[in-house]
Amino acid sequence: MSATMRMAPALLLAPLAACATVAPAPVAAPVANPPAGMQYLYGSGEGAALSVQAWNALLAYVSARVKARPADSVVLAEGARLAAPRFVPCGDKPFAAVFDVDETVMLNTGYEYHDAKTGRGFDAAAWDAWEKTGEGAVGPVPGADHGLAALRGLGVTVIFNTNRSAANADSTARAIKAAGLGDAVHGQTLYLSGDDAMGSRKDGRRATIAARYCVIAMGGDQLGDFSDLFNAAQPVSARRDATLQPLVAGLWGNGWFVMPNPVYGSGLKGGFDDIFPMDKRWAPPAIGEK
Amino acid sequence: MSATMRMAPALLLAPLAACATVAPAPVAAPVANPPAGMQYLYGSGEGAALSVQAWNALLAYVSARVKARPADSVVLAEGARLAAPRFVPCGDKPFAAVFDVDETVMLNTGYEYHDAKTGRGFDAAAWDAWEKTGEGAVGPVPGADHGLAALRGLGVTVIFNTNRSAANADSTARAIKAAGLGDAVHGQTLYLSGDDAMGSRKDGRRATIAARYCVIAMGGDQLGDFSDLFNAAQPVSARRDATLQPLVAGLWGNGWFVMPNPVYGSGLKGGFDDIFPMDKRWAPPAIGEK
Numbered sequence: 001m002s003a004t005m006r007m008a009p010a011l012l013l014a015p016l017a018a019c020a021t022v023a024p025a026p027v028a029a030p031v032a033n034p035p036a037g038m039q040y041l042y043g044s045g046e047g048a049a050l051s052v053q054a055w056n057a058l059l060a061y062v063s064a065r066v067k068a069r070p071a072d073s074v075v076l077a078e079g080a081r082l083a084a085p086r087f088v089p090c091g092d093k094p095f096a097a098v099f100d101v102d103e104t105v106m107l108n109t110g111y112e113y114h115d116a117k118t119g120r121g122f123d124a125a126a127w128d129a130w131e132k133t134g135e136g137a138v139g140p141v142p143g144a145d146h147g148l149a150a151l152r153g154l155g156v157t158v159i160f161n162t163n164r165s166a167a168n169a170d171s172t173a174r175a176i177k178a179a180g181l182g183d184a185v186h187g188q189t190l191y192l193s194g195d196d197a198m199g200s201r202k203d204g205r206r207a208t209i210a211a212r213y214c215v216i217a218m219g220g221d222q223l224g225d226f227s228d229l230f231n232a233a234q235p236v237s238a239r240r241d242a243t244l245q246p247l248v249a250g251l252w253g254n255g256w257f258v259m260p261n262p263v264y265g266s267g268l269k270g271g272f273d274d275i276f277p278m279d280k281r282w283a284p285p286a287i288g289e290k
Numbered sequence: 291m292s293a294t295m296r297m298a299p300a301l302l303l304a305p306l307a308a309c310a311t312v313a314p315a316p317v318a319a320p321v322a323n324p325p326a327g328m329q330y331l332y333g334s335g336e337g338a339a340l341s342v343q344a345w346n347a348l349l350a351y352v353s354a355r356v357k358a359r360p361a362d363s364v365v366l367a368e369g370a371r372l373a374a375p376r377f378v379p380c381g382d383k384p385f386a387a388v389f390d391v392d393e394t395v396m397l398n399t400g401y402e403y404h405d406a407k408t409g410r411g412f413d414a415a416a417w418d419a420w421e422k423t424g425e426g427a428v429g430p431v432p433g434a435d436h437g438l439a440a441l442r443g444l445g446v447t448v449i450f451n452t453n454r455s456a457a458n459a460d461s462t463a464r465a466i467k468a469a470g471l472g473d474a475v476h477g478q479t480l481y482l483s484g485d486d487a488m489g490s491r492k493d494g495r496r497a498t499i500a501a502r503y504c505v506i507a508m509g510g511d512q513l514g515d516f517s518d519l520f521n522a523a524q525p526v527s528a529r530r531d532a533t534l535q536p537l538v539a540g541l542w543g544n545g546w547f548v549m550p551n552p553v554y555g556s557g558l559k560g561g562f563d564d565i566f567p568m569d570k571r572w573a574p575p576a577i578g579e580k
Contacts, residue, residue, distance in 0.1 A: 034565045036327050036558045043526050043565035044557030045513050045533040050340070050550055052534065053542035057347045060543075110572025117562065129574040137572040142534055223335050236333050243335040244342065244432055252343035253350075260340055262552035267334030268326045272407065275324045275333035282400025282427040284419040 034116040037262035042109060048142040050260045055143030058097075058217055058257045059150055065216040066095060066154050074218055074255035075210035076203075082229050085247050088210040096213035097151050098206065100220040101162035101172070103261040105144040106179045110137020112263065122264070131168040135175040141259060145180040157213060158182065159189045161205050161225070166194030203228040221261035226251075231266065236274035324406040327552035332399060338432040340550045345433030348387075348507055348547045349440055355506040356385060356444050364508055364545035365500035366493075372519050375537050378500040386503035387441050388496065390510040391452035391462070393551040395434040396469045400427020402553065412554070421458040425465040431549060435470040447503060448472065449479045451495050451515070456484030493518045511551035516541075521556065526564035 033039070040047045072087035075098075080086040099105050111130040115122070148158050164172045169186040176184045184190035191205040198204040202224060209215060223230035223243065230242055242248065252258060261267070323329070330337045362377035365388075370376040389395050401420040405412070438448050454462045459476040466474045474480035481495040488494040492514060499505060513520035513533065520532055532538065542548060551557070 033561050036325070037330070037552050039560045039565055040327070040552040040557045043530060043560040045520060045530045046511065046548060046551065046555070046557035048530050049513070049533045049542045049546075049548040052539050053344065053347070053548055056540070056543040057343070109566060109570040113562070113566040113571045114573050116566075126574045130572065133575055134572055137570045139570060143539070221336065223339070230335060240333060240335045240338050243339045249342050249433070250346070252339045253346040256339075258336060258339040258343055260550055260552075261336065262327050262330040262550075265336070267330045267336035270329045270333040271323050272403070275329055276399060276403040276406075280399040280427045280429060281403045282420065282424055283404050284416045285423055 034112075035263070038112055038116055041103070041260060041263050042107060042112065047260055051141050052143040054219075054253075054257050054259055055141075055147040057253050058219060059147055061254060061257075062097060062151060062154060062156060062217050066156065069214070070216065073210050073213075073215040074251070075206045075215045076227050076229070078207060080229075082227065082242050082248050083245060085251075088207070088215070090214035093212065093214040094157060095155060096157040096159050096209065096215050097217040097219070098159045098161050098209055098215050099148075099218070100222065100225040101160050101164065101176065103141065103221040103263065103265075104219050104225065104259045105141055105148065105160070105181050106176065107139045107141055108134065109139055110134050113137070128165065128168070131164050131175075132171045135171065135178040138175050138179045140179050140181060148181050152182065156216065157189065159191070159209055159213070160184050161191040161202055161209065163193040163200045163202070166192040168192075200224070201228045201231075217255055217257060219257040219259060221259045222265045222267070224266060226256050226258075236270040237277075324402075325553070328402055328406055331393070331550060331553050332397060332402065337550060341431050342433040344509070344543075344547050344549055345431075345437040347543050348509060349437055351544060351547075352387060352441060352444060352446060352507050356446065359504070360506060363500045363503075363505040364541070365496045365505045366517050366519070368497060370519075372517065372532050372538050373535060375541075378497070378505070380504035383502065383504040384447060385445065386447040386449050386499065386505050387507040387509070388449045388451050388499055388505050389438075389508070390512065390515040391450050391454065391466065393431065393511040393553065393555075394509050394515065394549045395431055395438065395450070395471050396466065397429045397431055398424065399429055400424050403427070418455065418458070421454050421465075422461045425461065425468040428465050428469045430469050430471060438471050442472065446506065447479065449481065449499055449503070450474050451481045451492055451499065453483040453490045453492070456482040458482075490514070491518045491521075507545055507547060509547040509549060511549045512555045512557070514556060516546050516548075526560040527567075 070090055073090050075088045077086040077088050102108055108130070111127065111134060114126065151158055160176065162172065166186070169190065169192055172192070173184045173186065173190060176182070186192065191209065193200055196204045218226055220226060230239060360380055363380050365378045367376040367378050392398055398420070401417065401424060404416065441448055450466065452462070456476070459480065459482055462482070463474045463476065463480060466472070476482065481499065483490055486494045508516055510516060513529070520529060
């Protein structure tokens with residue numbers, strides 16, 4: 001890190017505020033710039049490189065698995081614990097890779113523009129309208145369009161498991177297609193919230209998919225895209241620690257592929273006591289804080 | 291994504307504001323929660339998984355390269371262009387891996403606590419004090435401590451190339467050691483801003499390192515950790531596109547390893563017109579915006 005980099009956003013405020021004033025009339029008060037997380041995920045080279053890096057790793061991993069069929073799927077078996085993972089056996093089931101949709105394979109550029117411009121935060125009605133009408137304002141996560149096409153070329157069935165509503169299955173399939181991510185058929189290669197009685201929890205849908213396929217890779221931007229066990233009630237720091245225990249840590253980039261999303265979701269939680277342990281706090285000695 | 295996830299941060303504000311009030315007295319007005327980027331990078335399981343995934347990919351890549359010596363280093367040769375990359379030859383030079391320090395191998399937890407708590411934004415004097423006195427409040431990026439130890443075990447020299455000041459070489463080496471990242475010797479395995487006349491630009495230091503070593507991997511959280519060419523004056527969208535052109539896109543996860551950092555740096559730039567293309571904007575039809 002350099003002072004130059006650190007100060008760059010501040011230095012840019014003036015000229016970019018000018019840009020913003022010529023943007024379409026916002027619903028609420030105008031905002032100078034999009035939030036930092038959106039700049040990073042939707043606009044930066046760093047964010048794009050991070051996504052492409054994950055897709056490169058996923059393709060290398062899947063190519064090897066297709067050549068040497070694994071005994072087990074990467075979907076946790078019913079009753080498995082993160083501390084002692086057990087997986088659904090593959091048998092001779094056909095290969096599949098299972099992906100979340102939003103901010104995993106598809107960027108919701110249009111919705112996030114609306115979100116940032118209005119500054120209203122998440123609005124369930126607006127999101128439902130987005131699921132229904134957003135197909136013209138989406139794009140692929142960098143590397144996802146090429147990545148999914150390559151998986152299909154390897155004979156791997158691409159299955160989407162998203163918390164978009166089953167009521168909007170057709171428009172979501174159209175958005176996936178419009179983003180260059182190929183075909184999605186509800187109940188076959190597209191699973192949605194409302195397909196079962198588990199709401200936004202995806203373990204049930206994963207079990208249904210793993211009963212039909214040998215799932216050799218999963219991708220998501222949220223821990224719930226890999227196992228609902230991560231979202232059991234627990235402190236923020238315990239949830240982070242759960243991703244780092246040896247048998248789970250070994251899965252990241254080896255069957256479980258996480259995509260960056262600092263814009264929304266279960267990773268954006270925690271107060272100062274959750275994020276900054278008491279023994280890792282600091283203040284400039286001159287100021288005499290701490 | 292689910293409405294639940296989307297709304298969680300808002301729902302948490304109340305209880306966490308309570309936590310914040312019992313935190314050490316802030317210098318400025320108290321802030322309810324750390325910024326979203328800090329929650330993600332320093333506190334989330336998603337952010338931790340993303341880092342571990344990168345380190346797993348790096349170790350797999352380096353292990354293969356150590357077994358089959360490559361003809362070229364992953365450091366761009368002088369005069370190379372991103373559109374037509376050429377690399378420094380390896381010859382029979384010993385293997386090395388080159389890493390940025392801040393938010394690549396080491397988390398600046400203490401400084402970011404101060405930054406978030408005061409809400410002052412980057413302060414060069416405070417950062418200099420941090421370089422001098424922060425060793426007690428740092429930690430490893432998830433996976434970096436194990437990763438660097440494993441590299442050394444493979445006979446790969448670990449070299450740090452950071453924009454911390456050469457004037458603070460000793461305290462930076464102490465911080466690296468304190469974070470569990472091993473030894474760093476200025477001029478041998480630690481390169482700093484001020485070592486040459488190029489300021490925060492790292493190409494000169496990379497050339498010096500690549501003259502002595504066969505650099506088989508580089509890691510960083512900023513594009514400038516791989517090549518200064520990314521930071522040539524250009525629009526935000528062109529800089530992002532530069533990471534996605536075929537010959538560069540193939541390097542992410544294959545020699546060039548990017549670590550997540552939505553907290554600060556060259557990725558956090560851009561106004562609405564940079565981040566949200568005119569043809570990817572949307573508003574709820576009911577509201578009739580757009």
